[in-house]
Amino acid sequence: MTATPTRTLASFVVETDDPPEWVMHEAKRTLVNLLAISVSASVHPSSARLLVWARAEGAARQARIIASDLETSPSLAALVNGFLAHLQDYDDTHYPTVLHPSAPVWPAALAAAEETRANGRDALVAFALGCEAACRIAMSVHPWHYDQGWHITGTVGVLGAAVAAGRLYGLDADQLTHALGFAGTQAGGVREVFGSDGKALHAGRAASNGVQSAEFARAGMTANPEILAGRRGFWAVLSPNGHNEDELLGGLGERWELQRNGLKPYANGVVSHPIQDGVIALRNEHGLTADQVTRISLRVCHLVPELMNRAAPTTGLEAKFSFQHCAAAALVDGAGHDAQFDLDRVLDPTIAELRSKVAFEIDPAIPEHEAYVTIELKDGRTVSTHVEHASGSPENPLTDEQLTEKFHALVEPVLGAERAQTLFDAAWSLDEAPDVTDLLGLTRP
Secondary structure, eight states: OOOOHHHHHHHHHHHOOOOOHHHHHHHHHHHHHHHHHHHHHTTSHHHHHHHHHHHHHOOOSOEEOTTSSOEEOHHHHHHHHHHHHHHTSOSOEETTTTBOOHHHHHHHHHHHHHHHTOOHHHHHHHHHHHHHHHHHHHHHTTTHHHHTTBOHHHHTHHHHHHHHHHHHTTOOHHHHHHHHHHHHHTOOOBGGGTTSHHHHHHHHHHHHHHHHHHHHHHTTOOOOSOTTTSTTSHHHHHOTTOOOHHHHHTTTTTSOGGGGEEOOSSSSOGGGHHHHHHHHHHHHHHTOOGGGEEEEEEEEOTHHHHHHOOSSOOSHHHHTTOHHHHHHHHHHHSOOSGGGGSHHHHSOHHHHHHHTTEEEEEOTTOOTTOEEEEEEETTSOEEEEEESSOTTSTTSOOOHHHHHHHHHHHHHHHHOHHHHHHHHHHHHTGGGOSOSHHHHHTTOO
């Protein structure tokens, strides 16, 4: 097969056996994070509804759904697990593309690993390579693709999921090229559904379609061998205003995009995180309460109003994409966990009134991880802060200790302290495990 951008990427995936140790450690961190948020999301009503649908499908019992007794087909397990991983918007984020790579890629890797009885280390390597592929494809179309309205987690995540599953299915470079072709022609998801279950379904469908794409290639089916650079390929159709091939292929194996991936401290749209950091910092430093505040003024990246301008959300999922709610809840509760997006917090009159006092201006020079926050008080005082790098961003990452705290805070209410610790230990030692089946079994209440 002729060397093309897609084929070159596929060859890199097939030929890479030993990612750097820091990459493997970061892959484990993403797994710990994904299991925590998925177990926590499993008790959400939307998750229960999707599980009812999955049971009715009656697929072959080859892969497990997180926090459930249901075993089903690899592609269906990947769909539900991808949905769980993205429902709370508590998953990781690749900067600057705002791709959420783990939600589509890890469920595909886990499903394929369980079907093939791959060992834990192979699953970690498959995730690392799938994540790398997804992030590089995302960078190759950044910012044009996202600016058009595509949800990059759905459109690019499917390609990373196909890579992870294809690696575990033992595809050669030609087969993996075809798997990417199948994945690319199924790329989809638009940002109009943000604030609804549709957003999480993008991640689920990407994971599921990625697994199926690898299955099709394993069965000997063929797709166009140049899905990225073809005349009517991914770049031409889904990013007609531009693409950058060097971001896809430059420094393969030397520069790893996981270095630009961050784990979230807040369960909402990532561009609001520096706002929440700033509000919480001022709240704690000055002992602020809602009744003292006359105005919260923000100077922010253009993506804040583009993605999160919902001044009067009516549901928890909408509130996750309301920077006004994120700022108000941060001042009232001093937090931005999933509890701050329960319906009672969305409808709380104190928070609702404070949302109306949040104003913003766009600064074109500010990136998505930075914000200036000013709070005006009834006594005439004004307090301000500048957040240069939001917590959880690559320049200010969650430590392993903070990730551990997040894990237990999310998992213990569902599984209990003892089982949560057992699951945590199993995730951290996955590289020593003979398979992933026991790990997934530990997620069941």
